[in-house]
Amino acid sequence: MKAKTEARRLAILKAASEVFQEVGFERASMSDIRARIGGSKATLYNYFPSKEKLFFEVMHEAKTHELEEAVGALNAQTTDLRQELLHFGQRFLSVLYSPEAMAVRHLAIAESRRSESGKLSFERAVVPLEKQVAEFLRRFMKRGMLRTGDARIAAIHLLTLLESELWLRSLLGVLKSVRTEAIQGAVRRAVEVFLSGYQRR
């Protein structure tokens, strides 16, 4: 078997992404994906041992990118911290609580004993995100708008508060999809309590 190449891997991911979008996860098959890129089924399986694994990679890549954009848009120069956090929270939860991201996170925990995907995804996506949010909050601590303290913990508390009404419901399948208005409410309540706890008075 030929050595794996990054170009080939990306081509598979692209094809898989198209197939998933066109027919959905359930109806997508490894054969459809292989048909789109050519080559043998053995080669495809050599890159991705299962449809689940492929789905995870495709969605993880897409969602990580969207999360990076959301956190990248944080404007540390703003004078309206509340508005900035509301805006960020809305984007953050819209990405995380899209059906695809919910499925990926569920899979990551469900498969964590058998697969390293969840661990890798946490290290690649969550850790840098926490760092950037911490960096953002640290600026406001320096400017005296937030209480001085451990910015990493503040970031973790903020991100957790944003998710607090949704995380368990989503993982337990009680919540299958989240409407934009529901996200707005959750973000407003989370930001309010975060600022009450962290704003300098």
Added chain:
Amino acid sequence: MQIRKSDTKRQAIVETAYRLFRAQGFDKTSMAEVTAQVGGSKATVYSYFSSKEELFVECMMAALGNYMPGSLKHLDGSRADPRAPLLNFGSSVLEFICSTEQLEVRRLIIAEAARSGTGKLFFDKITALRAQLSAFLAACMALGSLRQADPDLAAEQLGAMLEAEMLEPLLLQVRENTPDRNETTRAARRAVDAFLRAYAPSSWPALQDTHRSN
């Protein structure tokens, strides 16, 4: 969740099934195997639990329910100064949640919940347990030691903040060592302090900056 101590057969079924579910997961465990290990007939097992799903929920909730009273008793403390009761409750819950056994239970619950439709059952039971924290917070709000707010939301937020630093990394095995009591206590303190500042009554300046997190 209640296992009546007199009901030894029922308890034997739950204990055996719990062991099997933990060792091999939901799919690979069958009612026949549970029956074979407990002894007796399949009909007997089914007279206690009408389906494997029901037995699964019972087992997982027993693992939670048998311990929770220990944590919840801390909420008998003073509502006039909720910091100590909440710290004790928080440390105790966090230590429990981060134990290897409970992490395994969580993973099993999450893996199964969406597929077998048991998620709602778990969610309701977890909500029922959290109701005791809500009741404590509501009493504090009534007394003025916390500001007026939705106690259910506050309980949900406190729960999330307690778990925030450790649960997801542990579930995903980003970290594998179980946090020791020292670490869980410190995380609980950071969560409780942030929570108390957020819910401090406006006329209660003492809570604002006296308890610094470290």
